[in-house]
Every structure is written in C-alpha cells, then in structure tokens.
Amino acid sequence: MKAFFFDKMFETVVLSDTVFSVPSRYQKLAPLGVGAQGMVCSAYDTVTQQNVAIKKLSRPFQNVIHAKRAYREFKLMKLVHHKNIIALLNAFTPQASLEEFQDVYLVMELMDANLCQVITTELDHERLSYLLYQILCGIKHLHSAGIIHRDLKPSNIVVKSDCTLKILDFGLARTAGTSFMMSPYVVTRYYRAPEVILGMSYKENVDMWSVGCIMAEMIRGEVLFPGSDHVNQWNKIIELLGTPSLDFMMRLKPTVRNYVENLTYFEGSPFHELFPDEFFPSGSTDNDRLRACP
Ligand code: AMP
Numbered sequence: 001m002k003a004f005f006f007d008k009m010f011e012t013v014v015l016s017d018t019v020f021s022v023p024s025r026y027q028k029l030a031p032l033g034v035g036a037q038g039m040v041c042s043a044y045d046t047v048t049q050q051n052v053a054i055k056k057l058s059r060p061f062q063n064v065i066h067a068k069r070a071y072r073e074f075k076l077m078k079l080v081h082h083k084n085i086i087a088l089l090n091a092f093t094p095q096a097s098l099e100e101f102q103d104v105y106l107v108m109e110l111m112d113a114n115l116c117q118v119i120t121t122e123l124d125h126e127r128l129s130y131l132l133y134q135i136l137c138g139i140k141h142l143h144s145a146g147i148i149h150r151d152l153k154p155s156n157i158v159v160k161s162d163c164t165l166k167i168l169d170f171g172l173a174r175t176a177g178t179s180f181m182m183s184p185y186v187v188t189r190y191y192r193a194p195e196v197i198l199g200m201s202y203k204e205n206v207d208m209w210s211v212g213c214i215m216a217e218m219i220r221g222e223v224l225f226p227g228s229d230h231v232n233q234w235n236k237i238i239e240l241l242g243t244p245s246l247d248f249m250m251r252l253k254p255t256v257r258n259y260v261e262n263l264t265y266f267e268g269s270p271f272h273e274l275f276p277d278e279f280f281p282s283g284s285t286d287n288d289r290l291r292a293c294p
Contacts, residue, residue: 010094015041020056021094022105029054033114035155035169036187037069042110045089051110052089060104070104076170077106080145084138086111086158086166111158111166119154119214120221125281127163128218134165135211142170143204150202152210153191154217172196189233190223194244197233198256219279235263242268 012021015031018039022029026043033040038058045052060070077088090107115131123131135157142149150172159165193209195202216224225240227233238244243265249257 012094015039018056018058020054020105021103022054023092026052026054026107033155037066037073045107048089053108053110055106055108057104057106059102061102073170074104074106076147077108080142080147080170082138082141083164084134084166085141086168109166112160113158114168115154115157115159115165115214118159119217123218123281125283126287128281130163131159131165131218132211132215135167135214138165138167139207139211142167143207148202148204149207149210150196151192152207152214153188154214155188157214189227189230190225192233194234194237194248197230197237198252198260200251200253200256216275219275221279234260238263238266238268240269240274242266 009023010021011024011026012019013029014020015029016039018031020029020039020041022043025045025047027046028044029041030043031039031041032053035055037060038056040053040055043052043054044050057070057073059066061067074088074091077086081087086108088106088108092105092107093101093103094105095101095103118131135152139149139152147170149167149170151169152167156168157165158168189197191210191213193202193206194200195206213224225233225236227236243263244260249261252260
C-alpha cells in the first residue's frame with residue numbers, strides 16, 4: 001500500500017508500513033528488501049537520471065549499539081572506494097533541526113538482486129568463478145583498509161544481471177558482538193566463523209570462512225551449516241568438519257572451552273565426500289583453464 005504526502009522539499013511515501021521521507025528529486029519509490037538496520041527501496045534520481053537504492057536507518061540513535069553501527073557504516077562507506085563495494089551517492093535527513101533529528105537515509109547505486117536470489121540457481125563455471133572472484137576482490141580491499149567484515153553473507157552481497165557484484169555493508173561493529181538485534185529481524189549466522197560464534201579473538205581469515213560457506217552453497221545448492229540458533233550453529237560445523245584440535249580448544253575462554261569439550265566427538269567428513277566432483281559445474285567450453293578437476 002502506498003500513500004503520498006507533500007511538503008516543500010520532501011515527499012513522504014509509506015511503503016509496507018515504513019515511512020520514507022525523501023527529497024522530491026527521488027521518484028518512483030518501491031520496496032527492495034529489509035536488513036538489520038531497516039528498509040531499503042529503489043528510486044529514480046531525477047537529478048542524476050539514474051536508478052538508486054535508498055536505505056532508511058530506522059531510529060539509528062535509539063541506543064549506543066545502533067548509533068555506532070550507523071556511524072560505522074556511514075563513515076566506512078564514505079572512506080572505501082572499490083568497484084566491488086557499494087558506493088554511497090548521497091545521505092540526508094528530513095528533519096530540519098538538531099532537536100528533531102531522528103532518521104538517516106543513505107543513497108546508493110542500485111543493483112538487480114542479492115546473492116540469495118542467485119546462489120541456488122544453476123551457475124556455470126564462468127559465472128560461479130567470476131562471482132567468487134569479485135567477493136574476494138572486495139574483501140581483499142576491506143582487509144587492506146584494516147576492516148574485518150565478520151558477517152559476510154549472501155543477503156549482504158548484491159549483483160547485476162551482467163554478473164557484476166558488490167558487497168553491501170561492513171559487517172559487525174566490534175561492539176555489536178553476536179546478539180546485536182532486538183527487533184524481529186532474524187539474524188543469519190550460517191556464514192559466521194567459529195571465532196565469531198564462540199567470541200574468540202579473530203583475524204582477517206574469519207572472512208575467508210564466510211566466503212568458503214558461500215562457495216560451498218553455490219556448489220552444493222544448499223546452506224552448508226544451517227544452524228537454527230547460536231548453539232546449533234556450532235553443532236552443525238563440528239558434525240561436518242569434526243571436533244576441533246586441542247590447539248583450537250586452548251584458545252577458548254574457560255567457560256566456552258568447558259562447553260565445547262563436553263560435546264559429542266565428531267570425526268568430520270573428508271573434502272571429497274562434502275564436495276564430490278559431480279557437484280561442480282562441468283568445465284567451461286570457452287576457457288580451458290576453468291575446469292572442476294584436472
Ligand atoms: P541491507 O539492509 O543493506 O542488508 O539490505 C537489505 C536488502 O535490501 C538486501 O539484502 C538487498 O536485497 C536489498 N538491497 C540493499 N541495498 C541494495 C542495492 N544497493 N541494490 C539492490 N538491492 C539492495
């Protein structure tokens with residue numbers, strides 16, 4: 001249901017219960033998706049004559065965690081320039097004074113779909129490797145800027161029909177930990193590395209875990225570790241990959257270590273069972289170097 005109200009400069013549109021107050025240069029608003037911070041819609045920018053995505057950060061100052069996350073996203077989006085990271089085109093608030101200031105809107109390039117929508121389709125070798133290559137380029141750039149994402153997942157990755165790809169957000173703010181959301185939005189933990197799930201110290205390689213989970217899903221056609229909650233997420237990991245080594249256990253906090261060590265022992269499955277050759281797309285006819293096995 002859509003409703004329009006007008007004032008001098010801002011136009012107010014109600015899209016699926018969310019009020020969007022945007023400068024009148026933005027026309028044809030339509031809902032695109034909902035993320036952890038609020039709703040995103042598509043629009044046409046009559047000034048630049050391009051299609052854009054507008055994200056409303058809903059009540060970003062309701063508490064310190066939300067405020068820090070909004071600030072982090074805004075700051076990093078302005079700082080990072082890379083073809084595989086979504087670019088910030090504009091930002092605004094409809095409120096006219098500091099006393100009234102409540103909402104922040106971010107205007108970004110518009111893409112066609114998120115990766116959830118393409119991940120389970122039959123991808124040929126060219127597309128699969130090109131998508132993964134672009135995720136890796138984006139992540140490499142974030143790492144070189146000292147940013148560790150920690151929460152890379154298909155819903156945070158957007159693509160265009162020409163197979164170009166961009167990473168949408170900058171992941172978990174350090175303060176957010178693993179229990180950031182209090183709203184009904186469901187947090188997806190399937191792609192989070194053990195260090196993140198178990199609250200350990202972490203390095204850049206936590207993002208490689210997420211890329212591995214995404215690649216596995218593209219190849220197997222299903223989520224690799226579909227944990228139903230925080231605890232079950234860890235169980236799914238050890239059922240497939242096996243109980244971790246003593247070295248790993250030694251890095252855990254005593255209470256977590258006690259819990260993890262007392263779980264059923266799992267041997268884990270070897271790579272060729274998890275990823276048999278027939279799961280991979282057949283070799284490329286155009287490019288001799290793109291084949292599943294030598
Ligand atoms: P986010 O709140 O950034 O996680 O975005 C929520 C959802 O909105 C994403 O999963 C996408 O489906 C969609 N979306 C966000 N930004 C864009 C964009 N720039 N282009 C196309 N779709 C987007």
